[in-house]
Amino acid sequence: MRLELQDVSARYGAVVALDRISVVVPSGTTAAIIGANGAGKSTLLGTITGLVPLAGGRILVDGADLAGLPTEQRVRGGIALSPEGRRLFPEMTVGENLLSGAYARRDRRAVAADLERVFALFPRLLERRGNLGRNLSGGEQQMCAIGRALMAAPRLLLLDEPSLGLAPAVVVDMARAIRAIAATGVTVVLVEQNARLALALAETGHVLEAGRLVRSAPARDLADDPEVQRAYLGELLPADRRASTNGAAICAPVVR
Amino acid sequence: MFQQFLVVLGLTAAIYMLLALGFTLIFGIMRVVNFAHGEFVMLGAYAVYVLQDVVGLDYFVALPLAALLVGLAGVLAEILIFRRFTGDELGSMIVALALAVSLKGAVTVIFGVEGPPISRAITGAVEIGGTLLPKDQLFAAAVAVLAVAATHLLMTRSRLGLAMRAVAQAPDVARLQGISPWRTYPAAFAIGCFLAGLAGALTAPLYSIEPHMGDAALMRAFVVVVLGGLGSIPGALIAAFVLGAVDAGMSILFNPTIAALTSFGIVIAVLIARPAGILGRA
Numbered sequence: 106m107r108l109e110l111q112d113v114s115a116r117y118g119a120v121v122a123l124d125r126i127s128v129v130v131p132s133g134t135t136a137a138i139i140g141a142n143g144a145g146k147s148t149l150l151g152t153i154t155g156l157v158p159l160a161g162g163r164i165l166v167d168g169a170d171l172a173g174l175p176t177e178q179r180v181r182g183g184i185a186l187s188p189e190g191r192r193l194f195p196e197m198t199v200g201e202n203l204l205s206g207a208y209a210r211r212d213r214r215a216v217a218a219d220l221e222r223v224f225a226l227f228p229r230l231l232e233r234r235g236n237l238g239r240n241l242s243g244g245e246q247q248m249c250a251i252g253r254a255l256m257a258a259p260r261l262l263l264l265d266e267p268s269l270g271l272a273p274a275v276v277v278d279m280a281r282a283i284r285a286i287a288a289t290g291v292t293v294v295l296v297e298q299n300a301r302l303a304l305a306l307a308e309t310g311h312v313l314e315a316g317r318l319v320r321s322a323p324a325r326d327l328a329d330d331p332e333v334q335r336a337y338l339g340e341l342l343p344a345d346r347r348a349s350t351n352g353a354a355i356c357a358p359v360v361r
Numbered sequence: 362m363f364q365q366f367l368v369v370l371g372l373t374a375a376i377y378m379l380l381a382l383g384f385t386l387i388f389g390i391m392r393v394v395n396f397a398h399g400e401f402v403m404l405g406a407y408a409v410y411v412l413q414d415v416v417g418l419d420y421f422v423a424l425p426l427a428a429l430l431v432g433l434a435g436v437l438a439e440i441l442i443f444r445r446f447t448g449d450e451l452g453s454m455i456v457a458l459a460l461a462v463s464l465k466g467a468v469t470v471i472f473g474v475e476g477p478p479i480s481r482a483i484t485g486a487v488e489i490g491g492t493l494l495p496k497d498q499l500f501a502a503a504v505a506v507l508a509v510a511a512t513h514l515l516m517t518r519s520r521l522g523l524a525m526r527a528v529a530q531a532p533d534v535a536r537l538q539g540i541s542p543w544r545t546y547p548a549a550f551a552i553g554c555f556l557a558g559l560a561g562a563l564t565a566p567l568y569s570i571e572p573h574m575g576d577a578a579l580m581r582a583f584v585v586v587v588l589g590g591l592g593s594i595p596g597a598l599i600a601a602f603v604l605g606a607v608d609a610g611m612s613i614l615f616n617p618t619i620a621a622l623t624s625f626g627i628v629i630a631v632l633i634a635r636p637a638g639i640l641g642r643a
Contacts, residue, residue, distance in 0.1 A: 156533060156536070175536075175541070176536040177539050177540065177541045180536075180537060180539040185537070186537050188537065192531060192537075194527055194530045194531060196530055197527075201523065201526075204523065205523055205527050205535075205538045205540070208520070208523065208524065208527075208538045208539050208540050209538070209539030209540075257539065
């Protein structure tokens with residue numbers, strides 16, 4: 106699914122949260138949205154799901170304007186979000202949380218097949234299937250939130266901070282899972298504070314600063330850009346940079 | 362005497378559960394405190410009276426029909442009134458009180474201050490283990506337990522139940538799963554008011570009916586629900602048993618007034634120790 110944002114603006118009261126953002130994510134690619142805390146990354150995803158109203162601009166998926174479509178309809182149209190902070194249903198089991206993601210789907214057999222696929226992607230979820238959402242560890246919650254979004258069989262998957270609060274070893278697993286998801290042809294928009302991780306997974310990167318889009322470039326170029334490195338990746342030795350697509354460097358803390 | 366206690370406990374707890382379940386369901390899903398819940402119980406009692414004693418239907422036909430009519434009235438109330446007060450606990454409480462007063466007034470105007478006499482379809486008693494049990498009370502308790510069990514299955518096993526629990530736990534996240542809260546709200550009111558109407562229609566032949574009978578019903582539902590934790594269904598079921606036990610024990614040992622006094626004493630004590638109720642989360 107091709108995503109196109111045209112001059113998208115959003116505001117919270119008088120505060121401008123997004124200022125005329127234009128981004129194109131070609132179908133089947135992964136885009137990374139990086140930026141500091143409060144730069145507007147989650148708000149941007151909110152405008153795509155419809156939970157945050159637009160103050161201006163247009164959002165097109167496969168050329169169709171989303172204006173006026175409530176969140177529920179957008180989800181049914183193939184857009185799924187794994188929200189910041191996981192937001193599992195705390196009093197539902199892992200299995201119920203996953204099935205809630207497939208709520209809008211009627212094709213039981215395909216849903217069952219997708220459930221198997223999620224369990225194959227995150228075997229830990231199968232072990233924890235009967236546990237309540239609130240009793241999961243942070244990493245398990247994140248897996249469940251992404252799994253729930255996958256259960257909607259999305260063509261556009263929005264991931265908000267999938268690495269936040271995860272142990273380094275779990276981040277490596279998560280990166281592997283996101284790569285596997287992207288390889289199935291789903292368009293992925295990845296919002297991350299861990300810019301190194303996001304740029305390693307994406308084809309293109311977009312840098313948000315205080316609600317404005319300041320850079321859009323191939324992810325590799327951004328990762329090599331001295332200014333981006335200084336602002337979002339921390340100072341890196343060349344050896345580290347070369348290793349930036351393997352697990353160890355992905356997990357290195359982002360020093361500002 | 363212990364057998365008698367168990368029997369009275371079973372009957373009381375079953376009716377308490379039924380009264381409380383609809384109330385806590387609506388609150389849990391919509392954050393609407395339905396202070397007109399007792400009036401929906403009263404409507405159920407009057408509906409079964411009209412269907413049975415005026416229209417002339419058999420009680421076993423009038424009973425489910427009365428509950429269905431009250432469920433329908435609940436959907437109307439949701440669409441016309443409560444929808445606008447979703448999530449507004451104070452506003453919904455006030456508008457529900459206004460609705461309660463209006464319904465009481467309307468019923469008084471139509472049927473008079475004194476309730477009409479309702480005929481008893483079930484008479485006689487059976488002896489179980491040396492205790493004589495009135496058949497009508499046994500029937501009411503059995504139907505109440507079945508209704509509670511059916512509601513539990515609906516909430517835990519059905520697609521609608523999943524949607525209602527999702528909306529109750531996080532409405533915005535529910536929308537992200539393609540669940541429209543606006544479609545689950547009328548369903549919640551339909552089920553909640555159906556259960557209230559069923560409670561009224563079940564107990565109408567056991568006690569007398571009158572326009573103010575909803576007050577006591579609401580008080581029981583409210584006490585059970587607050588004790589169990591507002592919005593918690595398992596909490597309400599446990600609380601119904603606790604209060605049923607206190608009611609049954611104290612009524613047998615002393616009298617109903619002391620039983621009511623003790624119940625409320627326990628509620629105050631529990632809420633001081635656990636302000637969110639037995640299974641509630643603050």
